[in-house]
Structures are given as structure tokens and as C-alpha cells.
Amino acid sequence: MRIAVAGSGYVGLVTGVCLAELGYQVICIDVNADKIKMLQSGRSPIYEPGLEPLLQRNVISERLHFTTNPEYAYTNADIIFIAVGTPELKDGATNLKYVEAVSKTIAEFIKDDVIVCTKSTVPVGTNDKIKEIINNLKPQELHVEVVSNPEFLREGSALIDFFHGDRIVIGSNNHQAATLIEQIYLPLNIPIMKTDIKSAEMIKYASNAFLATKISFINEIATLCERVGANIEEVANGIGKDHRIGPYFLQAGIGYGGSCFPKDTKALVQLAGNVQHPFELLKAVIEVNKLQQSIPVVKAKQLLGSLKGKSVAVLGLAFKPNTDDIREAASLVIIQELLAEGAEIAAYDPVAVPNAARVLEKGVTFTKNIKSALYGADIAIIATEWEEIKSLPLDVYSTYMNTPIIVDGRNCYSLEDVRDHPITYVSVGRPAIIKEQSKILIH
Numbered sequence: 183m184r185i186a187v188a189g190s191g192y193v194g195l196v197t198g199v200c201l202a203e204l205g206y207q208v209i210c211i212d213v214n215a216d217k218i219k220m221l222q223s224g225r226s227p228i229y230e231p232g233l234e235p236l237l238q239r240n241v242i243s244e245r246l247h248f249t250t251n252p253e254y255a256y257t258n259a260d261i262i263f264i265a266v267g268t269p270e271l272k273d274g275a276t277n278l279k280y281v282e283a284v285s286k287t288i289a290e291f292i293k294d295d296v297i298v299c300t301k302s303t304v305p306v307g308t309n310d311k312i313k314e315i316i317n318n319l320k321p322q323e324l325h326v327e328v329v330s331n332p333e334f335l336r337e338g339s340a341l342i343d344f345f346h347g348d349r350i351v352i353g354s355n356n357h358q359a360a361t362l363i364e365q366i367y368l369p370l371n372i373p374i375m376k377t378d379i380k381s382a383e384m385i386k387y388a389s390n391a392f393l394a395t396k397i398s399f400i401n402e403i404a405t406l407c408e409r410v411g412a413n414i415e416e417v418a419n420g421i422g423k424d425h426r427i428g429p430y431f432l433q434a435g436i437g438y439g440g441s442c443f444p445k446d447t448k449a450l451v452q453l454a455g456n457v458q459h460p461f462e463l464l465k466a467v468i469e470v471n472k473l474q475q476s477i478p479v480v481k482a483k484q485l486l487g488s489l490k491g492k493s494v495a496v497l498g499l500a501f502k503p504n505t506d507d508i509r510e511a512a513s514l515v516i517i518q519e520l521l522a523e524g525a526e527i528a529a530y531d532p533v534a535v536p537n538a539a540r541v542l543e544k545g546v547t548f549t550k551n552i553k554s555a556l557y558g559a560d561i562a563i564i565a566t567e568w569e570e571i572k573s574l575p576l577d578v579y580s581t582y583m584n585t586p587i588i589v590d591g592r593n594c595y596s597l598e599d600v601r602d603h604p605i606t607y608v609s610v611g612r613p614a615i616i617k618e619q620s621k622i623l624i625h
């Protein structure tokens with residue numbers, strides 16, 4: 183079976199590498215020539231734990247190929263996975279131009295019957311559109327089936343998710359096509375669900391929207407905990423023990439970021455609007471998240487008064503640990519707001535600095551280690567719970583900072599540990615710890 187994967191970004195690359203690892207012959211294609219050159223030499227353009235060794239192994243064994251040439255990728259393919267980006271438009275709707283472009287190219291270059299399997303997250307009805315585009319342009323004698331196969335991997339644990347995911351969803355209106363895609367995944371021993379195409383498309387959006395809802399819900403409860411003197415960790419633990427609720431995605435923080443929750447929630451609101459169903463619950467989830475991302479700056483101002491000329495250390499830039507992805511990261515919102523307040527910023531992240539430096543305007547100094555970011559700082563804001571940050575001894579803050587004040591957006595430290603140090607510590611949904619030496623600063 184010859185497999186082509188269109189798009190060698192996060193999902194395309196992980197899919198290509200993992201399918202090659204399963205023993206398939208895979209050609210990954212991308213329109214970005216620099217990316218393809220890098221991949222051909224066995225280097226990964228994204229930081230994803232464990233990915234590069236698998237990439238190299240499969241490139242060397244010639245199971246995995248990278249190209250910019252659609253003829254090479256599509257002409258002899260039995261199955262073509264579409265994994266191109268589906269970013270949001272200004273109004274929150276999904277920009278389908280990459281999906282449409284790739285569908286046209288596929289139609290132009292195929293010379294045999296083929297199954298086109300969509301991994302990109304696309305609004306309900308898009309797979310029918312893909313089929314229509316391809317059918318309108320392909321050689322008449324060829325037969326093309328389109329299958330929806332949404333992807334559920336998380337950045338930072340993408341390989342574990344591919345090989346040990348909770349379920350695989352195959353949406354198709356054609357039994358034979360669904361069975362062929364099922365064959366590919368059978369060796370993984372993951373429960374496979376076969377549905378119609380539209381339900382598969384909806385499962386993807388509903389999953390992301392539900393997870394985003396859980397996060398905004400727990401963040402709202404966290405704010406209430408702060409106001410009434412409860413502790414969100416005890417509360418999350420207590421509600422998570424109910425198996426109908428479950429313990430996952432109840433980590434209060436500074437909101438969800440990343441390339442998917444923000445865009446997919448907005449896309450679902452748009453989709454709902456298109457069918458005259460204003461999705462008020464999801465709109466509230468999005469609004470809560472927006473406010474949540476600004477909370478560290480609000481708290482910093484409560485602690486220091488004006489931030490003008492204040493030296494702020496921002497620890498963590500990636501939207502979550504174990505990735506260099508900064509798309510829609512809370513850190514970016516925090517930094518823009520700090521700059522607007524006139525603060526001076528020293529920022530640290532173990533891997534995301536090059537990506538952050540590309541999008542952040544002047545006024546941010548990126549440091550090579552945590553201590554340099556903390557040196558002389560008036561306040562530290564923790565934006566990403568990297569292990570390196572969570573395991574940083576607390577006396578580093580009191581040693582290096584001008585005033586040891588931490589606004590922890592990810593609840594990295596236990597309150598018991600902080601109490602033993604001369605540190606003022608404000609986290610999410612937990613009682614603040616205000617130390618004597620900071621009180622003079624606090625308004």
C-alpha cells in the first residue's frame with residue numbers, strides 16, 4: 183500500500199513518521215521547500231519528544247520520503263491523507279484555502295483510483311466539498327472516495343497519542359473505503375469507530391469544544407475559590423474523583439492556547455451560527471478564556487501598582503510544555519499587555535524562544551537560562567509549566583530577584599513549599615501568600 187501525506191506540519195509529519203514506523207511506504211509532500219529540505223536530511227522542523235529519531239530511522243530505511251513534487255507524491259498513491267492547515271479567518275470561520283488547493287492538486291495528478299482521507303480539522307460538510315472538487319477535476323475514469331479521519335493527538339505527546347490513542351474515528355459513506363483505512367490502523371489495537379462523514383467531522387469539533395469547556399469551567403471555579411478562600415486543587419481533585427466527571431483537564435491556569443482549541447471553538451460557534459443556533463455556552467467558554475489569559479497582568483498590577491519601568495521575568499513561552507509551539511500562547515497576551523504597561527521583560531523558555539522572537543516586537547530580552555531572566559526582576563510570571571520551571575528550587579527566586587514576587591499562572595509550586603521561603607506567591611485558585619518584605623510594595 184502506497185501512502186501519501188499532504189502537509190508536513192505537525193499532524194502530517196507525525197502521521198507520516200508513524201505510518202512509516204508501522205511499515206508502510208510513505209511519501210510526505212509539502213509546499214514549503216525549506217521544510218522538505220530539512221526533513222529529507224532527517225531533521226525535524228518542530229520540537230516533539232521522540233520524533234526526530236523515528237524520522238531519521240524511517241528516512242534511512244527508505245520507508246519515508248519527503249518531496250515538494252505532487253506528481254511523485256500522488257501519482258501512484260493508494261491512499262492520500264490530507265493534513266494541511268485549516269487556520270481561522272478574521273471572523274472565526276475556517277480558512278479552507280489550503281484544503282481546497284490540495285484537493286485540486288490531487289485531482290490533477292492522480293492516475294489511479296484513490297482514497298482521500300482527511301486528517302485536517304474541517305467544518306462539517308467539508309469532506310463532501312473535497313469530493314466535489316476532486317470529482318470535478320479528476321480524469322473521468324478514476325474513482326475517488328473521501329474519508330474523514332480526524333486527528334486527536336496532542337502536541338508534546340504526539341507519538342504516545344498516535345500509538346496509544348483512546349479511539350480512531352473513521353467517517354465514510356462507503357464501506358469499502360472505511361474498511362481499507364481501518365486496515366491501516368488495526369496493528370495499533372486502538373478502538374476504531376466507524377461513522378458517517380458528517381458525524382466524524384462533528385466528533386472532532388465537539389471533542390475540542392468539550393475539553394475547552396472543561397478548562398474554562400475549572401478556571402471560573404478557580405476564580406471563585408480565590409474570592410471565597412477555597413483551594414482549586416482540592417476542589418478539582420474532589421470533583422474529578424466522580425468518574426462521570428473524571429480527573430482530566432481540570433488543571434486551572436491562564437487559559438487554553440495552541441493551534442487548535444482557540445480556532446476550533448470559534449469555528450464551531452460559526453458553524454452553529456450558520457444553522458441558526460447561537461452556541462451561547464461555547465461563546466462564554468471563549469470569553470472566559472480570553473479574560474483568563476490577562477489575569478497574570480491584572481495580578482501583577484495589584485501587587486506592584488504601576489508596572490511602568492518594572493522588570494518582569496516571564497518564565498515559559500510555549501502554549502504548553504514539551505513543545506516549541508507558541509501559537510495562541512497565553513505568554514504572548516501577557517507580554518503584549520506588559521509592554522503596553524511599560525514593563526521591561528526578560529523571557530525564558532527551554533525551546534520556544536526562536537518562535538517567540540519571530541512574533542514579538544522589540545522590548546523583550548530573551549535569556550538563555552532561568553536565572554538570567556530572574557536576575558534583578560521585580561516580579562516573575564510563570565506562563566508554562568515546563569518541568570525545568572516546576573523543579574526550580576524556590577531559593578533561586580529569592581537569591582536572584584530584586585523582589586521575590588511570583589505570579590504563577592500554572593500552579594507549579596505547592597503552597598506548603600512556598601510558605602517556607604521569603605517569597606510572595608500568587609497562583610490560580612489558591613490562597614495568596616504575601617510575605618512581610620513585599621507588603622510595602624503591595625497596593
Ligand SMILES: NC(=O)C1=CN([C@@H]2O[C@H](COP(=O)(O)OP(=O)(O)OC[C@H]3O[C@@H](n4cnc5c(N)ncnc54)[C@H](O)[C@@H]3O)[C@@H](O)[C@H]2O)C=CC1
Nearest residue numbers: 189190191192193212213214266267268280284302303333
Ligand atoms: N497541531 C496539532 O496538534 C493538531 C492539528 N490538527 C489539525 O490538523 C491540521 C494541520 O495542523 P498542523 O499540522 O498543526 O498545521 P501546520 O500549519 O503545522 O502544517 C500544515 C502544513 O501544510 C502545508 N501545506 C499547505 N498547503 C499545502 C498543499 N497544497 N500541499 C501540501 N502541503 C501544504 C504547510 O506548508 C504546512 O507545512 C489542522 O486542520 C489542525 O486543526 C488536528 C489535531 C492536532
Ligand SMILES: O=C(O)[C@H]1O[C@H](OP(=O)(O)OP(=O)(O)OC[C@H]2O[C@@H](n3ccc(=O)[nH]c3=O)[C@H](O)[C@@H]2O)[C@H](O)[C@@H](O)[C@@H]1O
Nearest residue numbers: 333334335336337431432433435437438439440442501502
Ligand atoms: O485538535 C488539536 O490540535 C488537539 O488539541 C488539543 O491538544 P493540544 O492543543 O496539543 O494540547 P492540550 O494538552 O489539549 O492543551 C491545550 C491547552 O489547554 C491548556 N490546558 C490543558 C489542560 C488543562 O487541564 N488545563 C489547561 O489549561 C494547556 O495549557 C494548553 O494551553 C487536544 O487535547 C487534542 O486532542 C487535539 O487533537
